[in-house]
Amino acid sequence: MSKKPTTHEFQAETKQVLDIVVNSLYKDKEIFVRELISNASDALEKLRRLQLTEKDVFDDGLEHEINVTTDDSANQLTIQDFGIGMTEEELVENLGTIAHSGSKEFMEAIKADGEKNDALIGKFGVGFYSVFMVADNVQAYTRSWHAEGTGQCWESKGDGSYSIQPAEGQRRGTKLVIDLKEDFSEFAKEDRIKEIIKKYSAFVQFPVSVNGERVNTVDAIWMRSKNEIKDEEYEEFYKFQANDYEAPLMRMHFSADAPLEINSLLFVPKRNMEKMGMFRNENKVALHCRKVLIDPEPKGLFPEWLRFLKGVVDSSDLPLNVSRETMQDSDLLRKLNQVLTKRFLRFLAEQAKKEEETYLEFWKEFGVLIKEGAATDFTYREDLAKLLLFESTAMDAGKLTGLDAYIDRMAKDQKEILFLFGKSRESIEAGPYLEAMSARGLEVLLLTEPVDEYLMQTVREYKEKKIVSADSEDFELEKLDQEKDGESLDKKKTKSLCKWMKEKLGDKVSEVETGERLIDSPVCVVGGDGMGGASARRVMKMMQGMDEAMPSPSVKLQVNPGHSIIRGLSKLKDKDEETASLVAAQLLDNAMASANLLDDPREMIARSYQTLEKLASSGS
Ligand code: ADP
Numbered sequence: 001m002s003k004k005p006t007t008h009e010f011q012a013e014t015k016q017v018l019d020i021v022v023n024s025l026y027k028d029k030e031i032f033v034r035e036l037i038s039n040a041s042d043a044l045e046k047l048r049r050l051q052l053t054e055k056d057v058f059d060d061g062l063e064h065e066i067n068v069t070t071d072d073s074a075n076q077l078t079i080q081d082f083g084i085g086m087t088e089e090e091l092v093e094n095l096g097t098i099a100h101s102g103s104k105e106f107m108e109a110i111k112a113d114g115e116k117n118d119a120l121i122g123k124f125g126v127g128f129y130s131v132f133m134v135a136d137n138v139q140a141y142t143r144s145w146h147a148e149g150t151g152q153c154w155e156s157k158g159d160g161s162y163s164i165q166p167a168e169g170q171r172r173g174t175k176l177v178i179d180l181k182e183d184f185s186e187f188a189k190e191d192r193i194k195e196i197i198k199k200y201s202a203f204v205q206f207p208v209s210v211n212g213e214r215v216n217t218v219d220a221i222w223m224r225s226k227n228e229i230k231d232e233e234y235e236e237f238y239k240f241q242a243n244d245y246e247a248p249l250m251r252m253h254f255s256a257d258a259p260l261e262i263n264s265l266l267f268v269p270k271r272n273m274e275k276m277g278m279f280r281n282e283n284k285v286a287l288h289c290r291k292v293l294i295d296p297e298p299k300g301l302f303p304e305w306l307r308f309l310k311g312v313v314d315s316s317d318l319p320l321n322v323s324r325e326t327m328q329d330s331d332l333l334r335k336l337n338q339v340l341t342k343r344f345l346r347f348l349a350e351q352a353k354k355e356e357e358t359y360l361e362f363w364k365e366f367g368v369l370i371k372e373g374a375a376t377d378f379t380y381r382e383d384l385a386k387l388l389l390f391e392s393t394a395m396d397a398g399k400l401t402g403l404d405a406y407i408d409r410m411a412k413d414q415k416e417i418l419f420l421f422g423k424s425r426e427s428i429e430a431g432p433y434l435e436a437m438s439a440r441g442l443e444v445l446l447l448t449e450p451v452d453e454y455l456m457q458t459v460r461e462y463k464e465k466k467i468v469s470a471d472s473e474d475f476e477l478e479k480l481d482q483e484k485d486g487e488s489l490d491k492k493k494t495k496s497l498c499k500w501m502k503e504k505l506g507d508k509v510s511e512v513e514t515g516e517r518l519i520d521s522p523v524c525v526v527g528g529d530g531m532g533g534a535s536a537r538r539v540m541k542m543m544q545g546m547d548e549a550m551p552s553p554s555v556k557l558q559v560n561p562g563h564s565i566i567r568g569l570s571k572l573k574d575k576d577e578e579t580a581s582l583v584a585a586q587l588l589d590n591a592m593a594s595a596n597l598l599d600d601p602r603e604m605i606a607r608s609y610q611t612l613e614k615l616a617s618s619g620s
């Protein structure tokens, strides 16, 4: 066996991270301790799980613990764990590349974000490489748990390369020997290291000692009773567990005995990383059984749309030595999922009532995921619908209301919950549909996010009230008796105008009729029934993209006999049919545009030039 060290280049991306880390001015250098202790703890955790099934583990009797020693005079810090250790290949893979979550997230964030690299180091920790903020040289002595093989020593100065050579007489696990840069001798001081470990690693589930003295209490905060726990303790635990630098936005500490024995501590982060376009949230609620970790990221513990949750779920009903795979499709997990999801939704509903401001913050960040749930998860549709917030004609711009509050405000004879969809509140207000609702004192929810309309199409109903678009014909409008007699076209003329317009517009409309909805606008379109409705078509359009081949919508055109344009048109059609046809076509396009249904404006633009030309030449 050769004892010569082999030298390796770091992967290009790794070099980039190292370069940033080494040159960063990030001031809280101490976070490297948190990163290394958490790696040691991960290695022990993996070993503990392995030992449930593996008989042949090297150094099997070693304690599950982490030992830190400081040497002030040598300016050196060592961190040793008796965890799973690494083989030579694993050293190359794990410490030579950044395939691992810590530094990978960091790189992704750098790419996605214009933020200062320094700030990002604090947020993401940079994993193992953070040690090079303070170290001149790092040696990782390690021996894998496999019975075969030998110990290895990995060494690097954090520049472009590292070396690996065999090392005899290693115990299982990993020992990092860190030669500190001169400026960072503070990290070779016992008191300073103790202080840091107490701060960051209070929740490590293995004993940590500094120079032989135990510094942490292995304390499962979620098993303790609520009124004994201080806010700061919760906060520290969250930061540790979620690897977040900010305090959480909400927390729910909840215990139950039936139908399952559950102790859980769930957190909602302040920010939705997904919204910032960084990466998809991953559910990081760890599953424990009587304080023992079963799975740090169990699949299926929560529905997809709750993927922003962090924290811990502990259930003594879980079998201890079950493999992750069988766990994932067990009935027990499904039951846990049901109980926890119901409970968490109830918690959100309570927050919406009691902590309105916090809930609004939550909504701003995570509302999109609640909508995703309401639109896709039939099981919780009603509970999720309860949490939805929208702008509304009953509220000032920027203020939001929920469906329950809407129902409270409904007049006795109002049957439906009404909404209108548009690009913005202003564009809905300027469109032709709202006026009929306002005239009748009906409140309308104003939807402006592309997903909203799809959402309403799938939710469809809340507390036995249908949810309908105000431009659909699914609901009837009461007649208004403020007809402006005399000013309005009479029934006969209106009828003949409608007939003439239908002839001119052909297949573009299914019908032309008198509109109940119109007060100030000359025309509007309304969709056919059900899935033929304008609202449904916009949803289709959204889902298929702006497809040219969309079947032309069969909308009804409604005209307002009281409007001067309509009255004028009725006369014009008998005098100058050609111009009248142009006006009729233009009216339809305007109505389509107001309904967000105009796919291609080219034809309309060409025609409006024709009209303008006529106008201009009539003046000459
Ligand atoms: P992360 O912990 O997010 O995976 P790190 O950069 O902190 O990323 O660590 C990189 C990888 O190196 C880890 O995933 C692990 O496989 C390995 N590693 C680091 N420290 C240890 C250790 N003490 N024992 C065993 N493996 C380790």
Ligand code: MG
Pocket (backbone or CB within 6 Å): 035, 038, 039, 102, 127, 128
């Ligand atoms: Mg790590």
